[in-house]
Amino acid sequence: MSQPVLSLSGVSKAFPGVRALSKVSLDLFPGEVTALIGENGAGKSTVVKILTGIHMPDEGEIRINGKPVLFATPHDAANAGVTAIHQETVLFDELSVAENIYLGHAPRTRFGLVDWTAMNRDAAALLLSIGASLDPQARLRDLGIASKHLVAIARAMSIDARVVIMDEPTAALSAKEIGELYALIETLKARGKAILFISHKFDEIFRIADRYTVFRDGEHVASGLIDEVTPGRLVQLMVGRSVDQLFPKRVRNPGDAVLTVAGYSHPTEFEDINFSLRRGEILGFYGLVGAGRSEVMQALFGLTQPSRGAVNLAGRVAAIRSPADAIDLGIVYVPEDRGKQGVILGLPIVHNVSLPSLNVTSRAGFLRMAEEFKLARAYTARLDLRAAALDQDVGTLSGGNQQKVVIAKWLATKPKVIILDEPTKGIDIGSKAAVHEFMAELASEGLAVLMVSSEIPEIIGMSDRVIVMRDGRIATEFANDGLTPEMLVSAAAGIGVDKAAA
Amino acid sequence: MSDASSTPQPRHIPDTLGTRWGRRLRSWETLLIAVLIAVFTINALSSPYFLNAWNLSDATFNFTEKAMIAFAMAMLVIAGEIDLSVAAIIALASTAMGHAATLGFGTPALVAVGLLTGLACGAFNGLLVARFNLPSIVATIGTMSLFRGISFIVLGDKAYTEYPDSFAFFGQGYVWWVISFELVLFAVLALLFWVLLHRTSFGRAVYAVGNNPTAALFSGIRVARVKFMLFLLTGLTSGIAAVCLTARLGSTRPSIAFGWELEIVTMVVLGGVNILGGSGSIGGVVLAAIIMGLVTFGFGLMNVPGIVMSIFIGLLLIAVIGIPRLVSPQSRRVE
Numbered sequence: 001m002s003q004p005v006l007s008l009s010g011v012s013k014a015f016p017g018v019r020a021l022s023k024v025s026l027d028l029f030p031g032e033v034t035a036l037i038g039e040n041g042a043g044k045s046t047v048v049k050i051l052t053g054i055h056m057p058d059e060g061e062i063r064i065n066g067k068p069v070l071f072a073t074p075h076d077a078a079n080a081g082v083t084a085i086h087q088e089t090v091l092f093d094e095l096s097v098a099e100n101i102y103l104g105h106a107p108r109t110r111f112g113l114v115d116w117t118a119m120n121r122d123a124a125a126l127l128l129s130i131g132a133s134l135d136p137q138a139r140l141r142d143l144g145i146a147s148k149h150l151v152a153i154a155r156a157m158s159i160d161a162r163v164v165i166m167d168e169p170t171a172a173l174s175a176k177e178i179g180e181l182y183a184l185i186e187t188l189k190a191r192g193k194a195i196l197f198i199s200h201k202f203d204e205i206f207r208i209a210d211r212y213t214v215f216r217d218g219e220h221v222a223s224g225l226i227d228e229v230t231p232g233r234l235v236q237l238m239v240g241r242s243v244d245q246l247f248p249k250r251v252r253n254p255g256d257a258v259l260t261v262a263g264y265s266h267p268t269e270f271e272d273i274n275f276s277l278r279r280g281e282i283l284g285f286y287g288l289v290g291a292g293r294s295e296v297m298q299a300l301f302g303l304t305q306p307s308r309g310a311v312n313l314a315g316r317v318a319a320i321r322s323p324a325d326a327i328d329l330g331i332v333y334v335p336e337d338r339g340k341q342g343v344i345l346g347l348p349i350v351h352n353v354s355l356p357s358l359n360v361t362s363r364a365g366f367l368r369m370a371e372e373f374k375l376a377r378a379y380t381a382r383l384d385l386r387a388a389a390l391d392q393d394v395g396t397l398s399g400g401n402q403q404k405v406v407i408a409k410w411l412a413t414k415p416k417v418i419i420l421d422e423p424t425k426g427i428d429i430g431s432k433a434a435v436h437e438f439m440a441e442l443a444s445e446g447l448a449v450l451m452v453s454s455e456i457p458e459i460i461g462m463s464d465r466v467i468v469m470r471d472g473r474i475a476t477e478f479a480n481d482g483l484t485p486e487m488l489v490s491a492a493a494g495i496g497v498d499k500a501a502a
Numbered sequence: 503m504s505d506a507s508s509t510p511q512p513r514h515i516p517d518t519l520g521t522r523w524g525r526r527l528r529s530w531e532t533l534l535i536a537v538l539i540a541v542f543t544i545n546a547l548s549s550p551y552f553l554n555a556w557n558l559s560d561a562t563f564n565f566t567e568k569a570m571i572a573f574a575m576a577m578l579v580i581a582g583e584i585d586l587s588v589a590a591i592i593a594l595a596s597t598a599m600g601h602a603a604t605l606g607f608g609t610p611a612l613v614a615v616g617l618l619t620g621l622a623c624g625a626f627n628g629l630l631v632a633r634f635n636l637p638s639i640v641a642t643i644g645t646m647s648l649f650r651g652i653s654f655i656v657l658g659d660k661a662y663t664e665y666p667d668s669f670a671f672f673g674q675g676y677v678w679w680v681i682s683f684e685l686v687l688f689a690v691l692a693l694l695f696w697v698l699l700h701r702t703s704f705g706r707a708v709y710a711v712g713n714n715p716t717a718a719l720f721s722g723i724r725v726a727r728v729k730f731m732l733f734l735l736t737g738l739t740s741g742i743a744a745v746c747l748t749a750r751l752g753s754t755r756p757s758i759a760f761g762w763e764l765e766i767v768t769m770v771v772l773g774g775v776n777i778l779g780g781s782g783s784i785g786g787v788v789l790a791a792i793i794m795g796l797v798t799f800g801f802g803l804m805n806v807p808g809i810v811m812s813i814f815i816g817l818l819l820i821a822v823i824g825i826p827r828l829v830s831p832q833s834r835r836v837e
Binding site: 303326327354356366387 | 707
């Protein structure tokens, strides 16, 4: 059996109020891909940050080829041959491909100046060796995310990295690009690199990984060879409980129409949208990325102005010119980009929750802090938020818990219509189930729910009706009765429909 | 096939983790209080004239007018914007008052002219930033030249000096013993701005906008309106400062309050306001204002030239921002 090139043992790390890692171990072997699996908040990102020298462990040991090392700075980690490729890879948009690859170790001329000829030549050779057809002199910002990954990998090769960490590398890639990435990972394996592969997608893990390690709540749960485990077993290890019932059963009895949209159009994004939504109903919006679903929702929330059409809320014509208007009318929106649009990072949980309800918690414009805590406590408790304290910075929470804060914030405004845009994107299985259960509960209490989702199981599992959008228009509407994934996909892609029309 | 672990119970989440006192002890304000005590002690030891009620009272004029603007500026910076035209607003407001005085306006009318000029300038800045989405640093550098330029055109190398006697009270009057009108106004404004920033929904909106304007908009905050209001406030406080300064000097020249915008921004940053927006407090700005005033006064007593004072203020700024980062290794880490 080969020696691990990098191994962590007994590593712990605590942040104020949160124990992120507790005596975890992790071994990475040369020429093998190890998948690190766990729910959000399990400690995966903390491990990455420790391996790349961003955080120092409180206790425990990192060994490279059996020798203990100390990563005090990101520089130390890079020197030890550990490199990371993130979702949003840390590269420099304004520099060229070659400069990004050789930043910090550029070839020099006799006079100590950067040898541009050599650098561009070497970069081209390196890119060729990994099968990337990129111009070394292209500006990085002109490249797509897949090409940026390639640059990051080329950089890893150029510093002769021994360990390559890939944190959700396929998150923004197309199917074709993912295939190319797999091929590249094979190349890296053949060269004896140890790869740590972090992903939520099980098909990827079983496709590319040799080994797995599972973390749960900051603890090491299991490790082994991927051939000796099943997806079901991994899920069980991750969540510590079985998840055979994915979607909550609920009684469906929609009430009167609460929201009616007629002839809704936008100059560039969508055209002639008509639908109505009833109390207690979950209406799913499915479609390909760019079909205009989010744009319709953002217009309903007052973020953009439609050019034509009418919105009717509870029998009255609604004039929505800003999110503040929408909230006053009882329409709230849980955005897709949680970190930028949902929560306000840097503000405590309690202020995030109370922000749209300040007119209720304050009196004549003056804050009443006790009321804010009361409100925040009531709604975060309903969502089973996991946090150390209500005045904790919301940025210290995991993605799933941040989403709970966003939902709590809106429920506190007692809305009539809640719009959820990709409500469970990028959050762990446990929080996902909690959000789904909660949606069902809200609907049964009479709230009308609009749910934009690209996850077919979620659409089928949660919706009463489904509207499929294509190219800014409503393609089809389905009652959720015997609805199959194939029906949704062909409606979204326009397969069969166009032929029939032609 | 379920594991032994039971379904998690909803947990009780406490309001806060640390104690209030523990948090206060580590705060920026505590550091500023220590600096203030140090400055006070050094001044008292190095000059026999320092510990004199009337001298100390005179010293307050070093900061009162600037601090009035600094309160509004602090809120604007917390919201992620800046107003570099404040000193130019003083010049324009002072010029407007001077012109009104030559037309025979009485004291109340002069004050109204000063305040309204300030408000109008603030509204103009606010319009550029909140309505036309110009970056505030560029927009207010532009209006800085514009406002002071108008003042220069009107006055040239002349000066307005014909102010009514009763007008002088705003800059030279005393409310009780050594307590000047300006000092009282400073205290009142400090209190008002403290309430506005820390105790009202408007103040909360300011923090939300400064930390993340997009998420604030998505949470129903009328972001443009908040920014516009803040520019009105810096305009209004500049108008107030213009009344006080003009009354104190008894004259208006176009170079009045020249370079004050940088001192005011320094005051705000020294007070612990994050120049990138999102955090800061009025208490910190009050302390920073007093520190800067006492340092200037102490140097004045020791006959130190003005340029050395600005060198010292610069070093102080760097030191106060740098020391906490050097002391605590945590904050040096890459986030």
